[in-house]
Amino acid sequence: MTVLLGVGLLLVAMAVVLLFAMMGELTSRLPDQGRDRPGTLQPLTEFNLGVPVPDRWPGALSVLDDRQQQTLIVLSPVCSSCARVAAECARYGADKLEALGLGIVVSCASVESGENFIREYSLGGVPHAIDEGGAWVMTAFGVKVSPTALLFENGTLSSAYAFNKLDPLRERIMERGKVRS
């Protein structure tokens, strides 16, 4: 009887190992949905169009003061698209983002979770601010979804977009810059 139990236990363990191996193989056959998904940039209709830029941007966003064109990306630690955008921002590089006049606002339940998000995606060098409870972006700019990009031109909020990848947003920012110049 004891022998039967021993054999049964070993068979169950081997079956679990086989199951994990099969699941690993199936997972490796799935397309990478993040990478394969095309980038989208959808204009938002519900936001506070025309609000003036703050006299002074909060926190590390202050490097965007006195810029003719600024872009704020609103991210949340709980959305998977935000995680992908954050990873893309880290890969793109803080210097290049700052050159584009781009900053990040992390809208989160607590300052701690926002700081963890910044640390997790190595965004410490990017101009950023933590918005506890999302109060600032909701009240000042009427932002209700993330990830969201807020484009400020000539001192006012001129457009807002929902997006899922950095590239289309970057192209839009650069197009606007060319049109203006």
Added chain:
Amino acid sequence: MTSWFLACINAAVAALLARAAAEKFVRPDVAASAIAEIWPGRSHIRQAAIRGVAGIEAVAAISVAIPLLRLPGQGLICALGAAFVSMGIVGLARGSTEPCGCFGTSGKHPLGAVSIVLGLVLMADTALNFAMAPQASATGLSVRSAGLAAIALMAWLHVAHRAAARAAIRNLLRRAEAPV
């Protein structure tokens, strides 16, 4: 004491063979490519043959848990060990670079030194079993080997998937946050 020592060795070997069998069964193409690299003219090693070897490895693993099959199973383990040593030597001589996928497709080692070492371990296990067989109770040894092998397999599984486990636990414990 002899029984526990032998049980630990048998459990380690059984876990090794069980894992190798699972990986060969799921991804026979990896092992087939590695063998085709060192065996010119055998570029069409059939995946059914690799799965057959996986079956033999599984039987060898289970044999440590069945008293009547313990010593015959050790013969099978010794044969597998000799095969691993042979392929490792040929792989080293021919400069094999193709991953053999012996213990998971995440492992990148080709047929070579690692195969030789593991083959020798299997053969040493056989030698120990035959040397210590009279001193160890067959039933007790088989039961202990089976239990320890199951623990070793589960521990190996947890270590191999520790990153995914940490992410799952982190998500479970994370406080609910209101999305913007």
